[in-house]
Amino acid sequence: MTRRIPRATVARLPAYLRYLDSLGPGRQTVQSSDLASASGVNAAKVRKDLSYIGAAGVRGVGYDVEELRALILRKLGLSTDLTVVLVGAGNLGSALARYKGFDNRGFHIVSVYDIDPKRVGKRIAGIEIRHLDHLEEDLRQTAADIGIIATPASEAQGVADRLTGAGIPGILNFAPTVINVPAWATVRQVDLATELQILAFYLRTRREAGATQARTQKRRPG
């Protein structure tokens, strides 16, 4: 039914959405060049990305902000809210449960699980931490769309098995280990070091450009 959208385009849609969300309420249209500088690709690539999702811009005018925003939300599957269960209430899990950026993007953390008796029963961002033993029973009563794993690496596969076993189709894994899920489910692996590595690349490039410039200046006859 839908034309297949390239993975690289999908990966840029959240950045476009973030930019649209950052615009003031008075702004009615946006140009591909604005979206380009916000997302790190050129304007032609932005127009191609947006054509994949069926957005029609008007030459010289741009894209309607509200229409484009609604279209990206729909394509990302966010036009209806998604419910999330979070497993692991350590530092990272607690940070994720309290993260302000999820709710206003339509992701609602409905329950938090842990196995540590010191954590179970406490509240985090208003949600009571339940023992992981209740997971299957809770999910039988209220299904969820996504399970976030924020456990130690050693526990991640076991937790993934239980989440998919209870019918959750999407897993976001923050534990630093690769996990496997059944073919009908989808898993994404988050690696917090990735962003540091990309930053390091730009630092190196700039350092080398600076060094070249310094050498060039030295070589000038004084």
Place this chain on the structure above:
Amino acid sequence: MTRRIPRATVARLPAYLRYLDSLGPGRQTVQSSDLASASGVNAAKVRKDLSYIGAAGVRGVGYDVEELRALILRKLGLSTDLTVVLVGAGNLGSALARYKGFDNRGFHIVSVYDIDPKRVGKRIAGIEIRHLDHLEEDLRQTAADIGIIATPASEAQGVADRLTGAGIPGILNFAPTVINVPAWATVRQVDLATELQILAFYLRTRREAGATQARTQKRRPG
């Protein structure tokens, strides 16, 4: 000096590196198709990415694992280790300080800062949390490459100003707000909701494919 490497290629290098790191020590060569399935692009794109960084594969044999690994590390600026200071020792900051995936990728967190008297003086992952007042003095004695901001959004710009003011060229911002840095510095904004949004896209696509299949089956004469 270096050919300009496209941003999309840079963003995929960490995934290639992660895949190479996951191979056992006996593995000597790797094919572009292996790297493709690990990074979510096709093999032709992998070969193009690797040609940008100057990697030469042999047809039918592939790429030498150790050579490719060293080349990506060098291009990412990771062949020499980078020092990192972390500001904000709340849940997210603590999780980052304890994250196992940084050290073995050449990122060394050398100091952690906070302003909360309940946190200052405690240790986290073996590092004493220092009051932010010491930041400039510490950096005069030992320079750092990267500053990670894990503060509330309201504090992020002020912290970024102090980090760049003390000469740190690279900023990784986890606070959910856009910050500005001087032109000579580089900032990357991490948005933890991005991965959830990408996951949501694939869930929606699969749900729609499933619904189409179900409708098609229903329509079959029974």
